[in-house]
Amino acid sequence: MSELEDAYRLEYFEEEGFTRQECASCGVHFWARVDRETCGEPPCDDYAFIGTPGFDETYTLEEMRETFLSFFEDQGHERIEPYPVAANRWRDDVLLTQASIYDFQPLVTSGETPPPANPLTISQPCIRMQDIDNVGKTGRHTMAFEMMAHHAFNARDDADGEYAYEGEVYWKDETVEYCDRFFESMGVDPTEIVYIEDPWVGGGNAGPAFEVIYRGLELATLVFMSMEQDPDGEYEMKDGNRYSPMDTYIVDTGYGLERWTWMSQGTPTVYEAVYPDMIDFLTDNAGIDHSAAERDLIQEAARLSGYLDVDEIDDLASARAAVADELDVDAAELTALLEPLEDVYAIADHCRTLAYMLGDGIVPSNVGTGYLARMVLRRTKRLVDGLDIDAPLDELVDMQADRLGYTNRDTIRDMVRTEERKYRETLERGRRKVESIAEEYAERAEPIPRQTLIELYDSHGIQPDMVADIARDHGAAVDVPDDFYGLVAARHGEGGDTESADERDTRLADLPETERLFYDDQERIEFEAVVLDVFEREDGYDVVLDQTMFYPAGGGQPADTGTLSTDETTVEVTDVTRRDGVVLHRTADDPGKGEFVRGRIDADRRFSLMRHHTATHIVGHAARQVLGDHVRQAGAQKDTDRARLDIRHFRRVSREEVKEIERVANELVRDNVPVTQEWPDRHEAEAEHGFDLYQGGVPPGQQIRLIHVDDDVQACAGTHVSRTGDIGAIKILGTEPIQDGVERLVFAAGEAAIEATQDTEDALYAAADTLDVDPEDVPETAERFFQEWKERGKQIDRLKEELAEVRAAATDADAVDVGDVAAVIRRMDADADELRATANAIVDEGAVAVLGSAAGGSAQFVVGVPDDVDLNAGEVVGQLAGRVGGGGGGPPDFAQGGGPDVDALDDALDDAPDVLRTIRNT
RNA sequence: GGGCCCGUAGCUCAGCGGUAGAGCACCUCCUUUGCAAGGAGGACGCCCUGGGUUCGAAUCCCAGCGGGUCCA
Numbered sequence: 001m002s003e004l005e006d007a008y009r010l011e012y013f014e015e016e017g018f019t020r021q022e023c024a025s026c027g028v029h030f031w032a033r034v035d036r037e038t039c040g041e042p043p044c045d046d047y048a049f050i051g052t053p054g055f056d057e058t059y060t061l062e063e064m065r066e067t068f069l070s071f072f073e074d075q076g077h078e079r080i081e082p083y084p085v086a087a088n089r090w091r092d093d094v095l096l097t098q099a100s101i102y103d104f105q106p107l108v109t110s111g112e113t114p115p116p117a118n119p120l121t122i123s124q125p126c127i128r129m130q131d132i133d134n135v136g137k138t139g140r141h142t143m144a145f146e147m148m149a150h151h152a153f154n155a156r157d158d159a160d161g162e163y164a165y166e167g168e169v170y171w172k173d174e175t176v177e178y179c180d181r182f183f184e185s186m187g188v189d190p191t192e193i194v195y196i197e198d199p200w201v202g203g204g205n206a207g208p209a210f211e212v213i214y215r216g217l218e219l220a221t222l223v224f225m226s227m228e229q230d231p232d233g234e235y236e237m238k239d240g241n242r243y244s245p246m247d248t249y250i251v252d253t254g255y256g257l258e259r260w261t262w263m264s265q266g267t268p269t270v271y272e273a274v275y276p277d278m279i280d281f282l283t284d285n286a287g288i289d290h291s292a293a294e295r296d297l298i299q300e301a302a303r304l305s306g307y308l309d310v311d312e313i314d315d316l317a318s319a320r321a322a323v324a325d326e327l328d329v330d331a332a333e334l335t336a337l338l339e340p341l342e343d344v345y346a347i348a349d350h351c352r353t354l355a356y357m358l359g360d361g362i363v364p365s366n367v368g369t370g371y372l373a374r375m376v377l378r379r380t381k382r383l384v385d386g387l388d389i390d391a392p393l394d395e396l397v398d399m400q401a402d403r404l405g406y407t408n409r410d411t412i413r414d415m416v417r418t419e420e421r422k423y424r425e426t427l428e429r430g431r432r433k434v435e436s437i438a439e440e441y442a443e444r445a446e447p448i449p450r451q452t453l454i455e456l457y458d459s460h461g462i463q464p465d466m467v468a469d470i471a472r473d474h475g476a477a478v479d480v481p482d483d484f485y486g487l488v489a490a491r492h493g494e495g496g497d498t499e500s501a502d503e504r505d506t507r508l509a510d511l512p513e514t515e516r517l518f519y520d521d522q523e524r525i526e527f528e529a530v531v532l533d534v535f536e537r538e539d540g541y542d543v544v545l546d547q548t549m550f551y552p553a554g555g556g557q558p559a560d561t562g563t564l565s566t567d568e569t570t571v572e573v574t575d576v577t578r579r580d581g582v583v584l585h586r587t588a589d590d591p592g593k594g595e596f597v598r599g600r601i602d603a604d605r606r607f608s609l610m611r612h613h614t615a616t617h618i619v620g621h622a623a624r625q626v627l628g629d630h631v632r633q634a635g636a637q638k639d640t641d642r643a644r645l646d647i648r649h650f651r652r653v654s655r656e657e658v659k660e661i662e663r664v665a666n667e668l669v670r671d672n673v674p675v676t677q678e679w680p681d682r683h684e685a686e687a688e689h690g691f692d693l694y695q696g697g698v699p700p701g702q703q704i705r706l707i708h709v710d711d712d713v714q715a716c717a718g719t720h721v722s723r724t725g726d727i728g729a730i731k732i733l734g735t736e737p738i739q740d741g742v743e744r745l746v747f748a749a750g751e752a753a754i755e756a757t758q759d760t761e762d763a764l765y766a767a768a769d770t771l772d773v774d775p776e777d778v779p780e781t782a783e784r785f786f787q788e789w790k791e792r793g794k795q796i797d798r799l800k801e802e803l804a805e806v807r808a809a810a811t812d813a814d815a816v817d818v819g820d821v822a823a824v825i826r827r828m829d830a831d832a833d834e835l836r837a838t839a840n841a842i843v844d845e846g847a848v849a850v851l852g853s854a855a856g857g858s859a860q861f862v863v864g865v866p867d868d869v870d871l872n873a874g875e876v877v878g879q880l881a882g883r884v885g886g887g888g889g890g891p892p893d894f895a896q897g898g899g900p901d902v903d904a905l906d907d908a909l910d911d912a913p914d915v916l917r918t919i920r921n922t
Numbered sequence: 923g924g925g926c927c928c929g930u931a932g933c934u935c936a937g938c939g940g941u942a943g944a945g946c947a948c949c950u951c952c953u954u955u956g957c958a959a960g961g962a963g964g965a966c967g968c969c970c971u972g973g974g975u976u977c978g979a980a981u982c983c984c985a986g987c988g989g990g991u992c993c994a
Contacts (some may be wrong), residue, residue, distance in 0.1 A: 366990090371992090459926050459990080460926095460927070488993085491925080832941090884977080886976090889940065890940040891940075
């Protein structure tokens with residue numbers, strides 16, 4: 001780490017008279033214009049702005065954002081619109097946007113695509129779930145925040161590769177100077193600013209960085225991203241990995257909008273500065289009312305709250321006690337005073353988090369970002385209930401959604417209400433389950449075991465403290481282990497990383513990118529090309545051409561098939577893939593390197609895939625119109641006879657909605673609008689259409705291909721029909737839930753739609769034929785038949801009872817004396833039900849019943865014994881069944897059994913009297 | 923995407939190889955007519971679907987469908 005020391009010696013520091021100093025308390029190195037004892041950051045120093053704002057003027061959140069952005073605009077930066085908080089919309093390695101630099105990873109930072117502007121400034125909404133436990137308690141942590149930033153993307157002049165930007169815009173000195181100047185524009189005395197050296201590591205990159213401290217508060221972080229992970233790298237960073245310099249180097253700054261606003265107001269906590277209206281509403285509603293003395297105490301405690309960071313202290317209670325000690329008040333009293341306020345702060349923050357998430361189209365679910373949204377919502381709900389706030393949660397979230405300017409507020413509220421209902425149901429289910437378990441253990445005077453506790457949480461989502469509460473009411477003890485969540489994690493085991501060793505074919509890397517002709521004319525099926533190379537594979541050959549009409553598998557569209565012909569031979573193309581821009585045609589035979597070939601693709605297959613692909617766009621578009629703007633693609637797969645589109649939605653799609661989607665989709669087909677493609681600059685496309693472009697993933701490159709169908713625009717590499725009318729018809733075949741929050745729509749397009757409809761009709765006609773009614777009468781008739789069938793079942797049961805009684809009445813005839821009781825031994829070939837009923841009837845007459853049957857292909861016995869007779873029916877059956885090669889058993893008064901040897905049945909029954917006598921006598 | 927739990931009467935669930943059960947709700951009668959009333963009787967089940975194991979499956983195994991939950 002010390003190897004980086006030189007990286008912090010800036011000319012700017014020299015010119016401005018900064019000196020490098022070491023904190024007497026924590027030992028970190030920092031730069032300041034005047035000599036200091038400590039680094040300025042808690043716990044080495046206290047907050048020095050609570051009640052005494054640190055800037056000349058006070059700002060609201062909106063004013064501060066605007067001030068920052070226009071300051072950097074004046075310094076030559078272009079202002080960029082913020083990205084969604086759902087970062088998985090443009091990258092697959094993270095779920096949520098946690099910093100402004102996320103917007104530009106990985107394609108811009110690696111130099112593959114250019115930034116939307118350079119340099120640029122932005123205020124990016126972010127969500128950091130890892131801060132969730134700190135929210136409300138420290139006074140400065142928020143889960144949702146805006147990171148104001150300016151970025152500059154530089155590439156080394158001596159770099160080997162080609163990069164989407166070149167040269168140096170600016171680097172460390174300018175970045176620190178901008179920071180100083182922005183502080184000065186706020187009226188800050190520059191001698192109070194401290195730059196702490198704090199190397200940064202994250203996401204495979206690293207570099208030197210400064211934390212910027214003013215009056216005890218970290219207001220900005222200036223990161224100089226310049227290294228990438230490299231096992232042979234010369235620098236070892238704090239994460240234990242080695243890093244080496246990279247060809248691009250990037251200024252990555254983060255100015256916390258909320259903290260700057262807070263600094264300007266000097267309120268006890270950041271929350272009061274950021275959303276004062278909501279805090280007022282919540283405190284009022286929760287009935288929190290403080291005396292002047294209490295308010296003073298709260299303010300005093302706030303000054304010291306910087307010590308409370310649950311990540312850095314062992315025990316919140318003792319840290320709180322230390323604060324109480326300092327203020328000379330009772331710790332319990334202080335806690336009682338602060339805790340409701342902390343919950344109010346947390347609620348306001350969580351509601352903002354939810355507004356961002358749901359507003360940006362995250363649908364609550366059991367996976368991915370949806371699961372995070374669900375967790376936040378449930379936590380918020382618990383806090384709201386804990387404070388007895390009677391405003392509905394959807395209204396609280398809506399207050400933040402309104403403030404943040406979202407337009408889909410009705411959908412947001414709908415999703416919140418749906419989630420609340422699901423949570424309530426889960427809690428009710430859990431309560432019943434825990435109650436019955438608690439009663440059981442209370443009765444046995446045992447504590448509820450850990451294993452049960454863990455299972456309740458893991459399988460039913462019931463928090464251990466809730467189990468403890470309910471158990472106490474029922475008088476059962478619970479032992480909640482300290483490392484409870486660790487035990488849960490252990491239950492899940494280790495998730496092994498699967499490494500994909502992608503062996504690069506050097507011959508392949510030397511080949512030029514294959515020209516893709518299918519974009520020029522998507523309906524052509526023949527072309528000519530030159531075979532550039534042929535790779536022998538285990539099961540055939542991969543043929544590389546200079547240009548091709550074959551579509552390689554991708555974007556949920558399967559590859560084309562067809563033939564490649566030379567003058568001498570024709571080879572079948574069975575699969576087509578694309579690697580690093582090179583299209584590989586899999587064939588059974590080698591057409592010959594350097595040969596001139598005519599390619600011909602299977603037109604029926606391709607056109608069917610095209611119809612399904614365009615239909616997928618249309619169905620998605622229609623679903624968005626019918627279900628709401630939050631609907632987006634979660635996956636898609638096209639085939640020749642059907643396609644499926646997985647969409648994010650917070651409810652099952654009803655039959656009515658399916659019909660409506662189908663109607664809207666077919667309307668678009670009948671309108672016969674043109675389907676067009678274009679290759680605009682990616683940033684222009686993003687600016688014009690937003691990230692909803694990337695329904696099927698984010699393509700690399702400076703230019704991206706867009707497909708327009710009516711108002712629908714998507715980045716898409718697939719092949720499409722030229723007019724919607726070419727699809728013919730779209731038939732939605734069904735829906736199925738893929739996971740919570742994701743519904744699959746299965747549909748067929750064109751001829752496949754007709755065939756699918758015919759298949760459905762065939763099934764109906766077959767049913768109608770069997771029932772011998774008209775197709776339209778099938779539902780009614782089926783209903784009637786089913787009712788009648790059930791009625792007959794009952795009737796048969798009644799008749800069997802009667803029959804059994806009649807049979808039993810004839811007992812005397814073939815009764816045998818077995819000691820002092822009578823036994824009826826009889827063969828009657830009937831099913832098990834009848835045997836049982838008859839045996840029961842005989843037992844009611846006071847006799848032992850031994851019945852045998854060969855019905856149903858096997859020998860069966862039923863033995864019944866009256867209450868007052870000392871004979872074990874199970875033993876009898878066991879012995880008899882043994883004689884027919886099987887087994888049996890049951891309770892002492894009524895047993896059943898049998899075996900496969902039907903021929904031995906009569907002999908077994910003949911032996912039955914002896915068996916009975918023997919068993920009675922032993 | 924992975925793990926775990928659950929599908930039985932209208933509802934909530936028990937039963938976990940041997941004749942399908944309880945509470946609530948429902949219907950009839952009695953007693954009362956005071957806030958979850960009491961008593962007697964009654965009706966109500968493709969035990970999610972399809973395979974397998976077994977003499978025998980609601981019960982065990984496999985697959986599917988449906989619901990829930992935890993984790994990444």
